[in-house]
Amino acid sequence: MPNGMKRAFTGVALVLICYSLLGFLILPGIAQRVANQQLANYATVPANLQRIEFNPFSLELSLFGLRIGAQDDRQLAFERLYLDLQWDSLWQRTLHLAAVELWAPHVEARFARDGALNLGQLFEVPEAEATTSEAGEIFPLRIDRLQLVRGHLGFEDKRPSEPIVLIYDSLDFELHNLATRSDGSADARLTASGPSGGRIDWQGDLSLQPLASRGSLQVSKLQLKDFWPYVRDAAPLVLKNGTLELSTGYRLDLDDGFTLTLENASAAVGQLALDSPDGRKLVRLERLELSDTALDLAKQQVTIGTLRSRNLETWAAREADGELDWQKLFASSPAKADASKATAEEQAQPAAEPWQLLLRDAQLRDYRVHLADRVPDEDVELALGPLNLDIRDFDSLGNSPFALKLDTGVGKQGAVQASGQLQLSPMSGRLAVTTRDIDLRIAQAYLSPLVHLELRSGMLASELDIDLQGTEPLAFSVRGSADATQLHTLDTINNRDFVKWQRLQLSGLDYRHPNSLAIDRIDLSQPYARFIINPDLSTNINDLLVKRGDPPSAAEEQSTPASEPLAIRIGGIGIANGSANFADFSLRPPFVTAIQSLNGEIGTLDNREQKAASVNIAGKVDQYAPVSIKGKLTPFDPLQSLDIATSFRQVELTTLTPYSGKFAGYRIRKGRLNLDLHYRIEQGRLNAENKVVLEQLQLGEKVDSPDAVDLPVRLAVALLKDSNGTISIELPVQGNLNDPQFSVMPIVWQTLRNLVVRAAQAPFKFIAGLAGGDDSDLSHIGFEPASSTLDAEARKVLDTLAAALKQRPGLRLEVEGMSAGAIDGPLLAEQRLQQEYRETQYRILQRRGDKVPADPSLIRIETEDEAPLLEGIYRSRLGHQPPSAWAELDAEQRTQQMRQAVLESWADNATLLRRLSRDRAAAIKGYLVEAGLDSERVYLLDTGTAEQPSDGKVATALHLGSD
Numbered sequence: 001m002p003n004g005m006k007r008a009f010t011g012v013a014l015v016l017i018c019y020s021l022l023g024f025l026i027l028p029g030i031a032q033r034v035a036n037q038q039l040a041n042y043a044t045v046p047a048n049l050q051r052i053e054f055n056p057f058s059l060e061l062s063l064f065g066l067r068i069g070a071q072d073d074r075q076l077a078f079e080r081l082y083l084d085l086q087w088d089s090l091w092q093r094t095l096h097l098a099a100v101e102l103w104a105p106h107v108e109a110r111f112a113r114d115g116a117l118n119l120g121q122l123f124e125v126p127e128a129e130a131t132t133s134e135a136g137e138i139f140p141l142r143i144d145r146l147q148l149v150r151g152h153l154g155f156e157d158k159r160p161s162e163p164i165v166l167i168y169d170s171l172d173f174e175l176h177n178l179a180t181r182s183d184g185s186a187d188a189r190l191t192a193s194g195p196s197g198g199r200i201d202w203q204g205d206l207s208l209q210p211l212a213s214r215g216s217l218q219v220s221k222l223q224l225k226d227f228w229p230y231v232r233d234a235a236p237l238v239l240k241n242g243t244l245e246l247s248t249g250y251r252l253d254l255d256d257g258f259t260l261t262l263e264n265a266s267a268a269v270g271q272l273a274l275d276s277p278d279g280r281k282l283v284r285l286e287r288l289e290l291s292d293t294a295l296d297l298a299k300q301q302v303t304i305g306t307l308r309s310r311n312l313e314t315w316a317a318r319e320a321d322g323e324l325d326w327q328k329l330f331a332s333s334p335a336k337a338d339a340s341k342a343t344a345e346e347q348a349q350p351a352a353e354p355w356q357l358l359l360r361d362a363q364l365r366d367y368r369v370h371l372a373d374r375v376p377d378e379d380v381e382l383a384l385g386p387l388n389l390d391i392r393d394f395d396s397l398g399n400s401p402f403a404l405k406l407d408t409g410v411g412k413q414g415a416v417q418a419s420g421q422l423q424l425s426p427m428s429g430r431l432a433v434t435t436r437d438i439d440l441r442i443a444q445a446y447l448s449p450l451v452h453l454e455l456r457s458g459m460l461a462s463e464l465d466i467d468l469q470g471t472e473p474l475a476f477s478v479r480g481s482a483d484a485t486q487l488h489t490l491d492t493i494n495n496r497d498f499v500k501w502q503r504l505q506l507s508g509l510d511y512r513h514p515n516s517l518a519i520d521r522i523d524l525s526q527p528y529a530r531f532i533i534n535p536d537l538s539t540n541i542n543d544l545l546v547k548r549g550d551p552p553s554a555a556e557e558q559s560t561p562a563s564e565p566l567a568i569r570i571g572g573i574g575i576a577n578g579s580a581n582f583a584d585f586s587l588r589p590p591f592v593t594a595i596q597s598l599n600g601e602i603g604t605l606d607n608r609e610q611k612a613a614s615v616n617i618a619g620k621v622d623q624y625a626p627v628s629i630k631g632k633l634t635p636f637d638p639l640q641s642l643d644i645a646t647s648f649r650q651v652e653l654t655t656l657t658p659y660s661g662k663f664a665g666y667r668i669r670k671g672r673l674n675l676d677l678h679y680r681i682e683q684g685r686l687n688a689e690n691k692v693v694l695e696q697l698q699l700g701e702k703v704d705s706p707d708a709v710d711l712p713v714r715l716a717v718a719l720l721k722d723s724n725g726t727i728s729i730e731l732p733v734q735g736n737l738n739d740p741q742f743s744v745m746p747i748v749w750q751t752l753r754n755l756v757v758r759a760a761q762a763p764f765k766f767i768a769g770l771a772g773g774d775d776s777d778l779s780h781i782g783f784e785p786a787s788s789t790l791d792a793e794a795r796k797v798l799d800t801l802a803a804a805l806k807q808r809p810g811l812r813l814e815v816e817g818m819s820a821g822a823i824d825g826p827l828l829a830e831q832r833l834q835q836e837y838r839e840t841q842y843r844i845l846q847r848r849g850d851k852v853p854a855d856p857s858l859i860r861i862e863t864e865d866e867a868p869l870l871e872g873i874y875r876s877r878l879g880h881q882p883p884s885a886w887a888e889l890d891a892e893q894r895t896q897q898m899r900q901a902v903l904e905s906w907a908d909n910a911t912l913l914r915r916l917s918r919d920r921a922a923a924i925k926g927y928l929v930e931a932g933l934d935s936e937r938v939y940l941l942d943t944g945t946a947e948q949p950s951d952g953k954v955a956t957a958l959h960l961g962s963d
Contacts, residue, residue, distance in 0.1 A: 020056065028052040042123045045069050059085035068122055069108070075118060079104035094140040094181070101147045105171075108154040115159060138180045138209065148173035153192070160229035168192045168200075180208050188215075196223035210255030219246040224272070236329055237282065240273035248293075262295040276329060286311035292360070300355045307362035313385075317372035359394035359402075367408075376445035384408050398424025404431070414438040420466075427471040433464045433480075440487070451544045453498060456488040464509070478511040491530070493543055502526035508571065516567035527578040527598075535585050565607070573602035575617060595627065596620050605635050612641050625651040631678075642681035649674050667700035781924055782953030785820075786827030788919035790927055798924065801958070802931040813928070814939045814959040817921030818946040819913040824954060828916060829906035833899070836873045837861045874898045917943035920956050 032052045039047035050065025061083040069075035082101040089096040110118040151171030157164040171192040178186035185207035192200045204215015224242035231237065248265035272285040292305025317325045368385030387408035394402040401423040408416050415436045422429030440458030447453055464480035488500040501524055508520025532540040578598030600617030612632035619627050631644035651673040674693035679686065778801050781794045790798070805813060835857075842856035853859060861869070874882060886894045906912060918940075925938045946954050 022056070024054065024056065027056075028054045039068070042125055043068060044122060044124055045075065046071070047122075059087065061085065073108075074106055075108045075110075075122060077106040078102055094142050094179075097141075097143045099145045099147070100143055101149065102151075103149050105148055105151045106154075107152070108156070110156040111159055113158045140181050142179040143175070143186075144177060146173075146175040146178060151192075157229075160233050162229040162232065164227065164229050166194065166226055168194050175206070178206070178208070185212075194222065194226070196221075196226060198222040198226070204250075210253065212251075212253045212255060214249075214251045216249045217246070218248075219244065221245065224269075236277055238275040238277060238279075240275055242272040242274075243270045244268070245270075258297070260295070260297040262293070265293040265295065266291040267293070276325075280325075281315055282326075284311075284313040285309070288312075300353055301358065302355065303358040303360070304362075305360045307359060308365075309363070309367075310365040311367075312364070313368040313370070315370045315372075318375055320374050322375055354397065357394070357396035359391060362389070362391040362394070364389040373445070377448065378445045380442060380445045382411060382442060384410060396424075398427075401429065410435075411439045411442070422468075427468065429468045431466045431468075433462070433466055435460060435462045435464075437461065440484070450546055452492045452546065453544055454490040454492050456490050458487040459485045461485070474513060476513050478509065478513075480509050482506040482509060491540065491544065494540070496530060497528065498530055498540075498544070500528045514566070515564070516569070518569045518571075520571040521574065522570060522572070523574040523576070524578065525576045527575060528580065530581045530583075532583045533585060567608045568605070569608070570605040572604060575600050575602075578619070594622055596623055600629070603632070610634055610641065612643065615644060621648060621651050625649055625672075627651075642679060644677075644679050646677040646679075647675065651675065667703055669698040669700035671695060671697035778958065780955035780957050781920075782951070782955050783920050785823045785952070785954060786831060786916065788916060788923050790923055795927065798927050799931060802928050802933045805928075805933055805937065812937045812939065813933075814941050815921045815924050816941040816957045816959065817917035817919075817943045818954060818956045819917045819920070819943070820946045820954045821908055821913055823952075824913060824916060825907040825909070826903070828909070828912045829903040832906045832909075832912065833873070833902060834861070837869050840869050840873060870895060870898050870902070874902055913945075914943050917956075920954075924956065924958075 028051075031054075032049055035049045035052070036047075039049065045068060047068040048065070049063060050067075051063075053062040053064070054060070063078075063081040065077075065079065066081070067074055067077040069077070080101070080103040082099065082103075083097055084099040086096040086098050108118070112118070149172060151169075151173065153166075153168040153171055155164070155166040155168075169192075171190075173188070173190045175186050175188040177184065185205040188202075188204060188206050190200070190202040194200060199220045201218040201220070202215065204213055204217075206213045222244040224244055225239050228239040232239070245268045246266070248267075249263040251259075251261045251263070253259040266289070268287065268289045269285065270287045272283060272288070274283040276282055288307075288309040290304055290307055294303045294305075295301070319325055319328065365388050366385070367387035367389070368383065369387060371382045371384065373380040385408060388406070389408075390403075390405040392403040393400070401421040403421055404419065406416065406418040410416055416438075417434040418431050420429060420431035422431070438460040440460055441455050444455045447455060460482065462480060462482040464478050464482070467477045467479075469475040469477075483506070484504040485502065487504065489498045490496070491498040503523070503525040504527075505523040505525075506519050506521075507523070508518070510516075510518040530540065534540070534543070575598055578595075580595045580598070581592075582595070583592045596619060598617060598619035600619075601614070602617070603614035604611065605613050612634050615629055615631050615633060617629040621627050626647075626649045628647045629644065630647075631642075633642040633644055652671075672695045674695070676691040678689040680689075681687075778797055781790070781797060783789070783794070784791065801813070838856045838859045838861060841859055841861060842852060845852045845859075871882075882894070882898060886897055889897065921940045921943070925935070925940060928938055929935045941959070944957070946956075
């Protein structure tokens, strides 16, 4: 080998040997020593690098065993850092690393209570001198593969009231093709196992110029308790259990500001359990899921496509001071004080654009809400559930309506259903609400401070349409119907029933806040009420009212602005099978009576229109005596207009013994009462016509009473009785109810005077009882329109009348035949027309020589034969031809016009009406004569005209006279 080549080879070998010694042995040792010196100089805690390996040929560098921190408290460490530097870095002017591997990195990040981070205190680094490099210049770097294997991240935060400790082990990270000066992006993947079994998976791309990233993130089985101290400091809620799962795609761009969007995100919270700091249960949730969710940070918009939740149970209460327990809970939060400090600063800044939440479809199932109210003396508890709620197209900005559907149970058996649309801005909406079997006893605690009344039972049902027009001012309307059933209230002072009913039905309810309330009809089934007059003349209603503080003074009342009274209109009130009890304990002995079988109607009640409402109510007193109330009144101003007639029949007078003993001085041994009270009020003036009929009255022993009248009562009763033991009293009352001088004493004396006068004059007697008849009215006989035939009812009345007249030979009967043109006339005209048809046809048949029956009434006229006959009847009856204008009418119309003209000519025919009146009077006389009454005792008066009857029959009047 030539010497030159040998020298060259030897030189190269020496260079390689020196290079190898320098690269493999000397440089790593020097670098390790320098690194440890630097760590010792700048590290504030023990720090050490165990070994450095370097391959000068492949440019592979490995650092082993870095540890920063005490032996038993490593804060920053790794087992091995491997760098594979490429030779092309020399001519590409870019640091090119084919691989970067970091094995078992260990990081302990700790925040102290004052917010100091331990990692920022590991080194004391001198301030760097200002550099002249251009702003924004990025160090040229390219990494083909970056990998973290078996990483460990420990996190501790002592800033919250309860320190947070998190440990993420098995942390693996891999990144490919990272370049600082390239428009391309690097692919990356991260997996980490968190505390309590949680796991984080991230996969995406990362670009440094511009700084941006996109990818997907998934969090599995994350225990909420690991992060809950952050929440608890803001909201004092104690977490017992709860997990979180999250999956989302994202886009992050930091090139121009901070831009973040989440796409196709989903989240789920499961087995959530929250308690209050004092151990009370607040929330129990089985699961809540969000899917198809998106977030746009720039637009400040969150869109939730689907929300599903089930089996939530929560508790809420209003405390004794009127505040909600949840309100108190958050009011006591430490974060509230910080928030109050920031309020002034926030107000000084311009208002930021609000975030927008869009909720497309939400379904809540099997929720249960436990409500309590501790303000009343007795706690009120109400359970709602199972509660199901559906919400669609909700927008937190409130510019568009969203659909709502609610279905929930209330209490043990109640239910509420609601569906419709609501809008937040402006607040408005329409809901259809249905309730069933709502237990009204929940109102007991609110009634007790006001009245001594116990609500024993009561159920509410309704079907309502609610229309909310606005909240400032509040304006809404409610339409529909409502039922209150099985209402039963008890007077807790005397432990007796007060008011109850089987059913109260409101139909056609229309409430428009705050202006009007309209109800088409109120129906009461089996209502009951008790009214008592106490010995001191107070009533049981006064006793029920709980005595409260002093009423407001006149000045306070005047300071309250007057508002327009609510317009109330009730179309009608129906009462079915009602009852009532009345007692007057101011008398000795007390007076007690009962009213049963109350049935009737009350007409329209309207406080805006002073129109009288009709009243028609009937019932029974003490099960046997019928009572009726009929007439009209203005209930909201009874002194304006009233016309009421009340009738009592067959009331046992023994029940009135307390009143007779007090005012007459005698007990009542026997007797019955028929009472007719007719009260009329016009503009405050009273005009009453009352009639009292006492049957078989017998007085008992005398009673000492300071209020008794000083008159011979027994003599007056004996004189006033007729042969049947009946006393009739007329009691007119007149006066001005607005006059404070108006008194009832003159009325009492007028009553006594009437008694004496009637006893002296021996008034006209009813004669129905003479023949054992009932209370039937014998003063008239009813006939069907256009008929003089006596029906069964009329014959029965005449039989009674004939028997009574036989017992009173001195009486005579006068019959006044009557007819009513309004109802008799049209039927008489029709009868007359049918008679003309038969008589005309009869004459035609005679002229033709046909066989005819003995009387025209036996002929039958067919419908098709009526029109030709009508032509002749029209000309004969009216005396002229039909109008020429009728010639343009068709045959049917022309016939109808002629028929109507003929009927009108007979409808008000006085001859026909007078003949009918005479026939009716003759029928009555004939029947009585056949019944055995002497014809000389029956006189036929001249005929008369009767008013249009209400029962459809025309009454022929009967008059009694004497010989």
